[in-house]
Amino acid sequence: MFRKCILAAQSYVPGEQPQDKTIIKLNTNENPFQPSLRVNDAVSNALTALNRYPEPTSHVVRNAISELCGIPTHQIVVGNGSDEILSLILRATIDPEDTVGMLDVTYSLYNVLVRLQGGVVVEYPTDNMFIPKKLPSTLNEKLILLASPNAPAGNLLPKLWIEEVCQKVPGLVVIDEAYIDFASKDHLHLLKQFDNVLITRTLSKGYALAGVRLGYVLASEHVITELNKVRDSYNVDRLAQEIAVAALRDQSYYQQVWSKIKTLRTTLAHDLEELDCTVLPSEANFLLVRPQWVSAKELYERLKEKGVLVRYFGQSRLEDYVRITIGTEKELDILSSYLSELRKNRDFLDRQKS
């Protein structure tokens, strides 16, 4: 009764989402700060008409995005999180056996989405800093999915490398900018340069609205037309639309949030290095961290015992790393002091052994 590709597919495994609020949650790259206070007023507005369908094209949200990015509203689709946007793109483009390109280490949802369509993943290799190596001389993919900043490493992909991808590939190139608000530059220029480029964004990370589900895509008009066919008419609810507009219009608040997170990122990276951890350079709201004196798995488990949740992936290339989301100053201080304590005990045990 079910399609072969669905029976063969596996679910995406999201990070743990314990509902216990005493846990220090540094595992799924949420923003530790609250969203703009304007969101509360926006919610009150939406509450007066919950019995009515939302406006089907998220027109007010597209207006706010357009003002912010300088991209016209007819080049924007708004979705129920950028997860839905990515799903729309795959469903519009990938038939069984079609190939989809991506880096060998990247956001694991991409692989799941390709398999749901019965597509085939083509991996482009990265070096030990997770930076893409030289591209093959020809690219035949129907679609390429790139996260920049990439997850879970945190690096922006090199500008020339991305441009080469856009030029070489016959299909579409998605640049997933989920973490762009924490980065030093974006990829909007590529949208003007190449008509096969799609840029996806989310309000989950930068705008502290993971609980609301609001993502969007910027693309050429002919791409938007096809994505809108696949989209449910009322995919974004009234509350999410009102909240998104309020948040997008409060840039001055969010500039402060992003600046704070970048400062905390620098401090945390420094503290972790002092604690003999290797930290990859990051332009996102997380750090990929390799402890030198304990296995990543054990570190993850020890921290979890203490009520601090970080992300451990356990796959081969990531086996030695944990990914730590930038939390509040207080949360990161607690993390650092636990790490420091763990390391001291480890030294003590090592000394006893020898």
Place this chain on the structure above:
Amino acid sequence: MFRKCILAAQSYVPGEQPQDKTIIKLNTNENPFQPSLRVNDAVSNALTALNRYPEPTSHVVRNAISELCGIPTHQIVVGNGSDEILSLILRATIDPEDTVGMLDVTYSLYNVLVRLQGGVVVEYPTDNMFIPKKLPSTLNEKLILLASPNAPAGNLLPKLWIEEVCQKVPGLVVIDEAYIDFASKDHLHLLKQFDNVLITRTLSKGYALAGVRLGYVLASEHVITELNKVRDSYNVDRLAQEIAVAALRDQSYYQQVWSKIKTLRTTLAHDLEELDCTVLPSEANFLLVRPQWVSAKELYERLKEKGVLVRYFGQSRLEDYVRITIGTEKELDILSSYLSELRKNRDFLDRQKS
């Protein structure tokens, strides 16, 4: 760059959604009353953690549904409106050229969803009251989509006819209960009787929450497993989850709402018949109406000029009908008085002509 089935597909055309609140909106079967007041408190709760991802399986919502229907939580999937639920079902089951059965006059989204998958629609004929005729001796469909109460006619499908469908078909049978809260009986017994039955429901109509997007499906566990693979991890946002639970738990309020709408339905049907309109028996929150003294198209247009929006479909079988949502008493009084006025002018013009 796009799949053949997508390029060939057309978008679903939702009813008009003017944002002007002075319009009397009787065109998209929304509930004219406000949702339970408990929804407001629920929203306040959710506002404290919008920066965090929602619980991925909508566990609290499934609990509330389970208590209400007596179906265990592992037989429930919650979605971003029942539109998303229907889309999940089609994406999990239909490959290009697969056949999907449905009545020849039913919810027009079904046809759109089948075409998006490259599937082929098989229509089962209905009589002039939109009641299904005798089934073919064999059914080979991979999936059958039935709305009961059906839209836009409003009738419950005959029990024996549905049972025959469930027995005969090798594939899955979806019973879309979007309007079940206004009907005299539901189809839960079929879920126990047949393991190929899926029942979909929404909070848009009965619970006055069209703006929130919350639907769900009840099905056998093996069906739920496959649907969950296709579902985005965080498909239902925090606000929607909290709101849904609050609403589902306020049954006493909603019983009053449904009873009121059923009373208004009876009154409106009576008034329309007095005004020489044929009204089909309805178990939903709308009436399918055939005026005898004016074309349906003209009636739609005249009412629109007056600021009253009803639904006119214009396809062959529905050409002579408008569908009118049950609004508030005041809205329906205004509608009736406009109709009465129109008819008087019509009589006057007719008399002048003759």
